[in-house]
Amino acid sequence: MKKTLMALAALGAVAGTAHADVTLYGILDLGVAELTHAGNFSSTFVTGAGPTGAGSYQKLGTTIGMMNGGEYQTRWGIKGTEDLGNGTQAFFRLESAISAANGMLSSSGLAGAGLPNKSGSMVVDTSLNGQLFGRAALIGLSNNDWGTVTLGRQNSLELDIITGISGGYDPVNAQMFSPINFSGFYGGGGATDSARVDNSIKYSKNFGEWGLNALYGVGGMAGNTSARSTGEASFGYEGKRFGFELATQEAQDSTNIFSDPSANTVGAQFLNLRSFTGTLRYQVIDPLKLTAGYQRIQWNTPGNPAADSTLTQVYGYTVNPLNAFTGEFIGEKTYNVYWAGGKWQVTQAFRFSMGYYDAQLQAGNYNSVNGFNGGATKVQPSGSDQYLSLLADYDLSKRTNLYAGLMFDKKSGGQIPGGPTGGQPTTYNTYGVGIVHRF
DSSP: OHHHHHHHHHHHHHHHHSOTTEEEEEEEEEEEEEEEEEOBOOSSBSSSSOTTSOSSOTTSEEEEEEEEOSSSOOEEEEEEEEEEETTEEEEEEEEEEEETTTTEEOBOOOBTOSTTOSOOBOOOOOSOSSOTTOSEEEEEEEETTTEEEEEEEEEOHHHHHHHTGGGOSOSSOOTTSOTTTSSSTTTTTTOGGGSEEEEEEEEEEEETTEEEEEEEEOOOBTTBSSTTOEEEEEEEEEOSSEEEEEEEEEEEEEEEEEOBSSTTEEEEEEEEEEEEEEEEEEEEETTEEEEEEEEEEEEEOOSOHHHHTTOOEETTEEEOTTSTTOEEEEEEEEEEEEEEEEEEEOSSSEEEEEEEEEEEEOOEEEEEOSBSSOOOOEEEOOEEEEEEEEEEEEESSSSEEEEEEEEEEEEEETTSTTOTTSOOOSEEEEEEEEEEEEO
């Protein structure tokens, strides 16, 4: 007890001498969800369960469990600024994703979760893989005239558009009840691990209601400056009634990771990525906001397979070269993603959101092959993945709200997990209720 009191006193002394503009903040979001054609809830997975019907365990049955962040990712963070004078500030932000149900760091949960493991957990790739500050770790300088530069781990520009700018261009801005809001595929422009970009430099500048952003992720591979690098740019307008955002990304040797039965081990697929996102917002009347968006995603064979083959770890996981998915993607794969919906502030305390999403996969010639020696492409079918999402919020105060959501998902053709002949279900439903508290 004495040691505990001494530690608390020491922390209090440090806090007392800290700069006044350092802030501790966070969001706690917990609830209960029911999913059809699902596996077991995971104690470490980002949301507790995969919301988009992906993974290896869709057919186990209806599952009820505790979701970690049905509306907002549960998190805590530290941020601070220092005024350097002449309109210039230095600042930092460290933000960690946690599982409030058990106090663990949130992760994909993929390592060791594959067959023949008997956990049957619903785990899929995310941009959060157990990093201490997985959501953000950055330092920057801002100037009233010249703009803002940040360095570190930070959101992709497309993830910023979907979840952040002007309240987010996702009509149902809730990660368990929206396929594009989840920390993964669409926010990363088609590669889940790209939703948050490591080793990146970002520049932002506003010209009144207009904004310009650019981001470059440094690959850091010896003898090959383009391998594992990312280039992004965005441009937009945010007026009182109307707004739009445009963003594009080109990434070399991005990764998607897959489950593997060995502990702390994953399979990894390497690919080149091109994406474009365009969004619109219109405030019809003060209580009613409409949003819509389009995203085009294109996978291509990785540009630097020789460099990729030398990577033995991804996010601290060991890459198993014998995993059926470890190696280079071959060919060209294209998605066209559409969404539309709105948010209605019914009363000062109650609001309702609805969104429709359609992720269409084009037929094409492509293949995922083991190894880095090239391979033949195969004719692959087209498919569609359609979602209808509804969310209701009730504010108990400025910091606390209750919510209830549901999402209906219907897949067809090449968008069915395992393909149209794989025998998997084609419909997946998600229902849930929860509580959010901000501090």
